[in-house]
Amino acid sequence: MQPISTTLLADTATLTSDDTFIGGVSLRELAATYGTPLFVYDEATLRARCRSVASSFDDGVAFASKSFLCGAMARLAVEEGLCIDVATGGELDLVLRSGVPASRVILHGNNKSRDELVRALSVGVHRIVVDNFDEIALLRELVSPEQPVNCLVRVTPGVEAHTHEFVRTGHEDTKFGFAVASGAARRAITALQAIPGLTLHGVHAHIGSQIFGTEGFVEAIGILAEFIAGDDFDELCIGGGLGVAYVAEEQAIPIEEWATTVRTAVQAAGLGDLKLLAEPGRAIVAQAALTLYAVGAIKPVTQRTYMAVDGGMSDNPRPVLYGSGYESFDISQPLAERTQPVRLVGKHCESGDVLIDEAWLPASTAVGSIVATPVTGAYGYSMASTYNRVPRPAVVFVADGQARLVLRRETFDDLANLEVQ
Numbered sequence: 001m002q003p004i005s006t007t008l009l010a011d012t013a014t015l016t017s018d019d020t021f022i023g024g025v026s027l028r029e030l031a032a033t034y035g036t037p038l039f040v041y042d043e044a045t046l047r048a049r050c051r052s053v054a055s056s057f058d059d060g061v062a063f064a065s066k067s068f069l070c071g072a073m074a075r076l077a078v079e080e081g082l083c084i085d086v087a088t089g090g091e092l093d094l095v096l097r098s099g100v101p102a103s104r105v106i107l108h109g110n111n112k113s114r115d116e117l118v119r120a121l122s123v124g125v126h127r128i129v130v131d132n133f134d135e136i137a138l139l140r141e142l143v144s145p146e147q148p149v150n151c152l153v154r155v156t157p158g159v160e161a162h163t164h165e166f167v168r169t170g171h172e173d174t175k176f177g178f179a180v181a182s183g184a185a186r187r188a189i190t191a192l193q194a195i196p197g198l199t200l201h202g203v204h205a206h207i208g209s210q211i212f213g214t215e216g217f218v219e220a221i222g223i224l225a226e227f228i229a230g231d232d233f234d235e236l237c238i239g240g241g242l243g244v245a246y247v248a249e250e251q252a253i254p255i256e257e258w259a260t261t262v263r264t265a266v267q268a269a270g271l272g273d274l275k276l277l278a279e280p281g282r283a284i285v286a287q288a289a290l291t292l293y294a295v296g297a298i299k300p301v302t303q304r305t306y307m308a309v310d311g312g313m314s315d316n317p318r319p320v321l322y323g324s325g326y327e328s329f330d331i332s333q334p335l336a337e338r339t340q341p342v343r344l345v346g347k348h349c350e351s352g353d354v355l356i357d358e359a360w361l362p363a364s365t366a367v368g369s370i371v372a373t374p375v376t377g378a379y380g381y382s383m384a385s386t387y388n389r390v391p392r393p394a395v396v397f398v399a400d401g402q403a404r405l406v407l408r409r410e411t412f413d414d415l416a417n418l419e420v421q
Helices: 027-034 043-054 071-079 088-096 112-121 133-142 184-193 215-227 255-268 318-322 412-416
Strands: 020-022 040-041 061-064 082-087 104-109 125-131 148-156 198-204 235-237 275-276 290-300 305-309 342-346 354-361 369-374 393-401 403-407
Touching: 020 027, 020 082, 020 148, 027 040, 027 369, 027 393, 043 148, 043 393, 061 071, 071 088, 071 403, 082 088, 088 104, 088 112, 104 112, 112 133, 112 215, 125 342, 125 354, 133 184, 148 184, 148 318, 184 198, 184 354, 198 318, 215 255, 305 354, 318 354
Parallel strands: 040 393, 061 082, 082 104, 104 125, 125 148, 148 198, 198 235, 235 275, 305 342
Antiparallel strands: 040 290, 290 305, 290 369, 342 354, 393 403
């Protein structure tokens, strides 16, 4: 197996015979300083992706914070011209605590509580994306000309995205939004437009995640254009879902190409006067990060060799949830041929705790080596758990030869703090 492809690494990655550098910082030094497991994010890559999104869409385009959220990431996205998309009261609270103005926050969610809506209204979020009729009933109680709100309505256009069934959201059999075909979307629009103080700016549609083609987006736009032809809307949000390459064989669509294709379809459908918005998350953060692990045990069995690291499904549940593929490399010999096949596993009491079913590493990678899994910037830390009471890893941002800790490592004391004696 060839050395790790730099196409899977952050924009600033540099490989030498005995070390790997991201943002001008040695990964060996980071592992020694901060310990492992460790998420390492390249700030230059994050900023470049945010700028691409901001310049490709109109003002109001947002970063889907569910993919990776901390105060530093929220501030960075807003600095580069994006709004922040949040889906729960907890995400809203963190974004506001980080100093992001409420006017740059968009509230999503398929089951918003009264408390979440009350807070969103009281702070004055940029938009609320309305998802169901019970939410409309709550808004009817809470919204008034004295307490106004700006909204989009989430609709499901009936498009089947070619992706894992767990992350398809644009077809009718989904918990999200109002179906166009059933008439629910039209009834929702009528109900929302009847609420004094509520301004409905347009529709939002998200057809799925980890999508490698643009056909589904174009199809959805055609359906939406026909659906809203008689409405006096001024915004259209196509959601997110743009795929990223997790292994060398995959090829992702650049953000700019995605936006150009979508904008062309919008103009062809006669919706060119609407502000075109989107909410990418994975496409911004995934490739910007990698995770460092220390090898703790190697166990040859008849069928294969197991290599266990000090993390696993608690910091990257995607392989367990979706069967997601990753690659790995030894940070101290990134240019070496990867001739050793292993099953890279975590430390949890689960047979399914497998990070990479067939990983390839240099022959000399052994106990004590530090290995990295690239493209872990999305849905790693944000979906991390403390299963088996394993504390969540630290997160560092690197830029211009400097590293800064943005999330400290969780401790046993942190885990015990919820105990009631």
